[in-house]
Amino acid sequence: MSNEIIYNPHVSVDCVIFGFDGEKLKVLLIERTISEQNTLYNDKKLPGSIILADEDLDDAAYRVLNELTGLKNIYLSQFHSFGNPRRTENPRDVLWLEKTMQLKIGRIVTVAYVAVIKIDRKLQFKSDQTSANWYDLNEVRNMNLAFDHTDIINKGLEHIRHKSEIEPNLLFELLPRKFTITQLQTLYDTLHQTKSDVRNFRKKVVQWPYIVALDELEEGVPHRAARLYKYKK
Amino acid sequence: MSNEIIYNPHVSVDCVIFGFDGEKLKVLLIERTISEQNTLYNDKKLPGSIILADEDLDDAAYRVLNELTGLKNIYLSQFHSFGNPRRTENPRDVLWLEKTMQLKIGRIVTVAYVAVIKIDRKLQFKSDQTSANWYDLNEVRNMNLAFDHTDIINKGLEHIRHKSEIEPNLLFELLPRKFTITQLQTLYDTLHQTKSDVRNFRKKVVQWPYIVALDELEEGVPHRAARLYKYKK
DNA sequence: AAAGATATTGTATTATAAACAATAAACTGA
DNA sequence: TCAGTTTATTGTTTATAATACAATATCTTT
Numbered sequence: 001m002s003n004e005i006i007y008n009p010h011v012s013v014d015c016v017i018f019g020f021d022g023e024k025l026k027v028l029l030i031e032r033t034i035s036e037q038n039t040l041y042n043d044k045k046l047p048g049s050i051i052l053a054d055e056d057l058d059d060a061a062y063r064v065l066n067e068l069t070g071l072k073n074i075y076l077s078q079f080h081s082f083g084n085p086r087r088t089e090n091p092r093d094v095l096w097l098e099k100t101m102q103l104k105i106g107r108i109v110t111v112a113y114v115a116v117i118k119i120d121r122k123l124q125f126k127s128d129q130t131s132a133n134w135y136d137l138n139e140v141r142n143m144n145l146a147f148d149h150t151d152i153i154n155k156g157l158e159h160i161r162h163k164s165e166i167e168p169n170l171l172f173e174l175l176p177r178k179f180t181i182t183q184l185q186t187l188y189d190t191l192h193q194t195k196s197d198v199r200n201f202r203k204k205v206v207q208w209p210y211i212v213a214l215d216e217l218e219e220g221v222p223h224r225a226a227r228l229y230k231y232k233k
Numbered sequence: 234m235s236n237e238i239i240y241n242p243h244v245s246v247d248c249v250i251f252g253f254d255g256e257k258l259k260v261l262l263i264e265r266t267i268s269e270q271n272t273l274y275n276d277k278k279l280p281g282s283i284i285l286a287d288e289d290l291d292d293a294a295y296r297v298l299n300e301l302t303g304l305k306n307i308y309l310s311q312f313h314s315f316g317n318p319r320r321t322e323n324p325r326d327v328l329w330l331e332k333t334m335q336l337k338i339g340r341i342v343t344v345a346y347v348a349v350i351k352i353d354r355k356l357q358f359k360s361d362q363t364s365a366n367w368y369d370l371n372e373v374r375n376m377n378l379a380f381d382h383t384d385i386i387n388k389g390l391e392h393i394r395h396k397s398e399i400e401p402n403l404l405f406e407l408l409p410r411k412f413t414i415t416q417l418q419t420l421y422d423t424l425h426q427t428k429s430d431v432r433n434f435r436k437k438v439v440q441w442p443y444i445v446a447l448d449e450l451e452e453g454v455p456h457r458a459a460r461l462y463k464y465k466k
Numbered sequence: 467a468a469a470g471a472t473a474t475t476g477t478a479t480t481a482t483a484a485a486c487a488a489t490a491a492a493c494t495g496a
Numbered sequence: 497t498c499a500g501t502t503t504a505t506t507g508t509t510t511a512t513a514a515t516a517c518a519a520t521a522t523c524t525t526t
């Protein structure tokens with residue numbers, strides 16, 4: 001009957017923030033240091049936080065994002081909640097929770113959000129102690145992240161894959177303000193896991209009404225420079 | 234600073250269960266009776282439950298669904314979590330929570346799941362006290378449901394709309410085992426909010442590999458009987 | 467036998483997706 | 497300066513999918 005005990009878990013939000021460097025998708029991860037028996041371990045985790053007493057879930061997610069990047073008006077959407085009772089059982093995670101939260105925390109149900117931002121945005125931290133960095137998605141697969149954050153990232157990736165098929169606008173949140181068609185195609189193919197034909201792809205995108213050609217070319221490349229485009233409206 | 238207090242809300246799951254009667258989409262709602270100052274109020278709510286101490290979210294949703302319908306192997310998927318601090322503030326809801334849960338419950342964060350089932354399935358209740366009924370989605374919009382269950386239903390509807398565009402298989406979970414093309418089209422158009430052309434629609438679906446014509450006709454209709462089809466694999 | 471109700475079917479047109487390779491422009495190093 | 501390297505850019509043909517559009521068939525009821 002211990003199975004039937006009602007129990008209050010904590011509730012948190014975690015943000016999966018994707019960027020694109022022109023070639024690969026990246027995730028923003030927070031550095032975490034844990035001292036365990038006089039040894040320092042270095043770790044990475046998603047930006048996240050326990051929700052506050054009077055705070056809605058979306059508000060908590062925006063707060064976390066803002067504390068991290070200093071920015072607002074970001075494409076941010078909830079995509080899944082994770083509540084496996086054993087997701088907070090790793091001893092290293094338990095230790096970190098006790099140190100940071102100053103209290104024993106048992107189970108945590110987390111609500112995950114995803115955001116896509118331009119990777120060249122300067123990240124402003126409210127606290128000087130936190131440090132965030134971009135990591136290749138492929139690297140991340142072999143890292144040992146905190147909690148079930150690898151699962152969360154994978155599910156978040158799935159989510160923006162689907163979303164980008166419905167609203168191609170999402171792509172331009174990831175690209176720099178001025179971009180080449182090649183960059184757009186690389187991003188598109190990365191997200192859709194395809195290899196589209198160069199000619200067909202260009203035909204498709206130049207007829208999108210919200211993509212406009214500029215009178216500018218790429219600079220500093222050791223070959224023919226590509227035309228730059230921007231996203232409008 | 235009261236804004237910064239860490240607080241443990243309860244966590245629950247709610248299931249939005251859709252059915253289709255051949256003409257309209259329906260939701261399964263639980264009857265709820267509240268006695269308030271010697272008066273009995275009748276109410277409806279989504280099937281749901283606080284999660285148990287050692288229970289994963291998906292497990293909780295399946296438990297709720299099973300306790301309600303007695304069935305397993307149902308198309309069930311998590312679609313959104315709702316955590317507005319004020320979602321449990323309605324006095325009637327507070328009263329009901331105290332009566333049913335035997336304890337004061339403040340905030341509840343709920344994780345919502347959606348399921349689609351055949352409406353002619355016999356519902357077996359584990360407890361004789363609960364009673365569930367199908368309601369038209371249009372009626373439901375004007376009912377006063379418990380908590381924010383109207384919002385949850387709307388978001389769940391959005392979810393199966395999207396999902397049915399990607400996987401048409403979902404449609405056959407809602408249709409009876411033997412169905413007519415007209416029923417299929419009505420369901421399709423209801424979900425997609427379209428009015429497709431009869432000829433084009435038939436051309437489209439008869440070439441779906443998983444739809445097979447039977448040697449049977451509808452019975453008991455006061456006009457020409459339609460051919461029956463079934464879904465395979 | 468006529469009227470009413472729903473089921474069933476085909477053709478022409480348009481739009482979209484897919485397949486496929488040659489040339490142009492800029493830089494690099496000899 | 498020239499040959500070689502690298503990436504950018506462009507068109508045509510074919511196949512597939514979506515759209516527009518109305519007449520006839522079958523069964524029931526009166």
